[in-house]
Amino acid sequence: MSEKPDLRRRALVKGVAAASLLPLLGSNLIGCSDSSDRQIPDPTPEPGPVGVAADFNHGVASGDPLTDRVILWTRVTPEEPGFVEVEWEVAADQDFSEIVASGSGTTDENVDFTVKVDVTGLAAGTAYYYRFRVRDRVSTAARTRTAPAGATATAAFAVVSCSNYPTGFFNVYREVAQQPVDAVLHLGDYIYEYGPNGYASADAEALGRVVEPATEILTLADYRSRHAQYRSDPDLQSAHAAHPFIVVWDDHEIANDAWRGGAENHDPATEGEFSARRAAAIQAWYEWLPVRPPASAEEIIYRRLPYGDLLDLIMLDTRVVSRDRQFVYPDFATGGKIDVDATRAAVGDSNRTLLGAQQLAWLEEQLIDSTARWQILGQQVLMGRYALPSPILEALEPSIATDDPLAGGTAAVLAAVAAKNKTPEERTAEEQALLDSAIPYNLDAWDGYDFERNRVLDFAAQLGSRLVVLAGDTHNAWASQLRNSSGDVAGVEFATASVTSPGLDAILGSDAAALFAPLMSILVDDLVYANFLDRGYLTVAFADEAVTAEWRYVSTIESPEYTENEAAFQRRVVQRADLLLS
Numbered sequence: 178m179s180e181k182p183d184l185r186r187r188a189l190v191k192g193v194a195a196a197s198l199l200p201l202l203g204s205n206l207i208g209c210s211d212s213s214d215r216q217i218p219d220p221t222p223e224p225g226p227v228g229v230a231a232d233f234n235h236g237v238a239s240g241d242p243l244t245d246r247v248i249l250w251t252r253v254t255p256e257e258p259g260f261v262e263v264e265w266e267v268a269a270d271q272d273f274s275e276i277v278a279s280g281s282g283t284t285d286e287n288v289d290f291t292v293k294v295d296v297t298g299l300a301a302g303t304a305y306y307y308r309f310r311v312r313d314r315v316s317t318a319a320r321t322r323t324a325p326a327g328a329t330a331t332a333a334f335a336v337v338s339c340s341n342y343p344t345g346f347f348n349v350y351r352e353v354a355q356q357p358v359d360a361v362l363h364l365g366d367y368i369y370e371y372g373p374n375g376y377a378s379a380d381a382e383a384l385g386r387v388v389e390p391a392t393e394i395l396t397l398a399d400y401r402s403r404h405a406q407y408r409s410d411p412d413l414q415s416a417h418a419a420h421p422f423i424v425v426w427d428d429h430e431i432a433n434d435a436w437r438g439g440a441e442n443h444d445p446a447t448e449g450e451f452s453a454r455r456a457a458a459i460q461a462w463y464e465w466l467p468v469r470p471p472a473s474a475e476e477i478i479y480r481r482l483p484y485g486d487l488l489d490l491i492m493l494d495t496r497v498v499s500r501d502r503q504f505v506y507p508d509f510a511t512g513g514k515i516d517v518d519a520t521r522a523a524v525g526d527s528n529r530t531l532l533g534a535q536q537l538a539w540l541e542e543q544l545i546d547s548t549a550r551w552q553i554l555g556q557q558v559l560m561g562r563y564a565l566p567s568p569i570l571e572a573l574e575p576s577i578a579t580d581d582p583l584a585g586g587t588a589a590v591l592a593a594v595a596a597k598n599k600t601p602e603e604r605t606a607e608e609q610a611l612l613d614s615a616i617p618y619n620l621d622a623w624d625g626y627d628f629e630r631n632r633v634l635d636f637a638a639q640l641g642s643r644l645v646v647l648a649g650d651t652h653n654a655w656a657s658q659l660r661n662s663s664g665d666v667a668g669v670e671f672a673t674a675s676v677t678s679p680g681l682d683a684i685l686g687s688d689a690a691a692l693f694a695p696l697m698s699i700l701v702d703d704l705v706y707a708n709f710l711d712r713g714y715l716t717v718a719f720a721d722e723a724v725t726a727e728w729r730y731v732s733t734i735e736s737p738e739y740t741e742n743e744a745a746f747q748r749r750v751v752q753r754a755d756l757l758l759s
Contacts, residue, residue, distance in 0.1 A: 239420075348731045510574070
């Protein structure tokens with residue numbers, strides 16, 4: 178039988194700064210598995226174990242699969258104050274007639290009644306079924322899968338990000354639940370921090386999706402309440418019950434445009450120290466998501482998950498741990514014009530970091546050590562080079578734009594496309610100057626940290642890594658080649674559309690966004706596909722010699738009734754020496 182550690186112990190230690198997480202990140206872990214053949218019986222009115230009764234209102238989940246283990250998660254809702262004893266079991270079959278592991282432990286208010294189990298001793302590349310019990314109440318039975326070991330022919334993942342609850346229904350999660358994938362990669366913005374009148378909430382009341390609590394979230398209780406609301410969604414619950422999740426955070430799990438020392442959506446004068454807010458958000462994140470607790474007290478989520486000899490999945494943190502504060506274009510603008518030279522110098526600064534020295538060194542070690550066919554970076558923001566002529570960006574930036582930014586931006590785009598479609602010999606001096614004014618489109622992404630991007634891509638190219646980068650964050654779909662500092666193709670990037678959060682269509686309007694996507698593919702040499710209109714997800718299937726990326730979209734998020742676009746764009750990456758997108 179497994180041990181039953183009491184989770185009622187205090188999580189905080191006196192005299193420690195609020196930003197230090199210490200042991201609390203793993204304080205809802207209820208111990209290792211055992212291999213007993215005890216199974217959870219069908220519900221009966223017989224007396225239960227010690228502890229109060231509780232329901233499973235927030236579903237179950239699994240995550241961070243390795244070859245011999247996986248994290249199981251649930252959250253119980255007690256009927257009265259007190260601790261809750263929770264039993265769990267894992268079976269080889271849906272009927273739970275062949276139990277392979279089981280155990281129990283306690284949880285209470287100190288970890289928001291959440292529970293995690295790191296089940297060990299499992300077989301590689303195998304599907305399992307699991308469930309939890311409190312007294313006579315049994316949770317939903319769910320399915321998980323361990324990672325394969327050794328020779329592996331194929332692996333497939335669904336990739337999602339940016340799920341803003343008040344914007345619309347989680348139809349994308351419902352579709353993901355039905356996909357035949359090994360795991361779901363969630364690349365961040367699992368929750369959003371805004372209050373009821375905040376970002377993309379105009380239809381929330383009509384849709385019955387007003388956020389809770391009714392305020393911007395700042396405290397540990399706030400973040401827990403917001404996670405609880407999201408996890409009450411049946412479509413999100415179904416996705417978690419169908420597949421293991423591999424998760425990283427982005428900014429909105431804390432606050433918009435977060436960096437290591439603050440966030441755009443945080444005012445210390447009125448909202449307190451950012452370190453306290455960050456610690457609260459991260460504690461709630463670890464409590465509510467099926468992620469394996471870090472080995473130390475550090476706020477580290479970067480980790481490597483091998484899938485046999487086929488691929489190494491390397492999950493990164495490009496947001497919280499070490500990121501320097503992001504630039505914004507008003508930093509470089511005077512009189513409505515962006516200083517191109519100053520922008521390029523700032524983003525190319527060799528002292529500027531997105532990953533930080535420790536994570537960068539760790540990433541290079543993983544790439545050196547990897548003998549798998551593919552090296553996959555699962556991370557938050559676009560790595561590709563998306564440079565646009567400065568007049569286009571001046572029109573898109575509200576603090577710089579003229580009174581009619583759409584007209585100005587349209588004119589700039591059309592002029593740049595016309596110039597781009599000419600040979601250098603055919604262009605006028607003004608047209609060439611327009612193209613030569615190209616600067617990074619998104620300073621919050623790797624475009625704003627060019628020196629470190631070059632180092633990563635140069636290193637990968639030197640090693641001969643077969644690099645595939647996955648990204649979220651922008652709410653739009655992208656496919657690009659990745660070039661190193663010498664201009665050689667070092668890998669490819671696939672970025673997923675959002676679950677609900679609005680894309681460029683909310684800024685440009687649907688018609689302009691539909692027009693802009695193919696035009697941007699003309700202006701940006703390495704961009705081969707973009708979709709700025711639709712909400713959806715990405716599936717990526719790996720084989721020995723090829724990777725197939727497919728973007729799938731739902732027809733609407735404004736109603737739970739929808740259709741899926743089965744004629745989704747597909748882009749196949751055939752493994753050649755240069756990794757060119759075919």
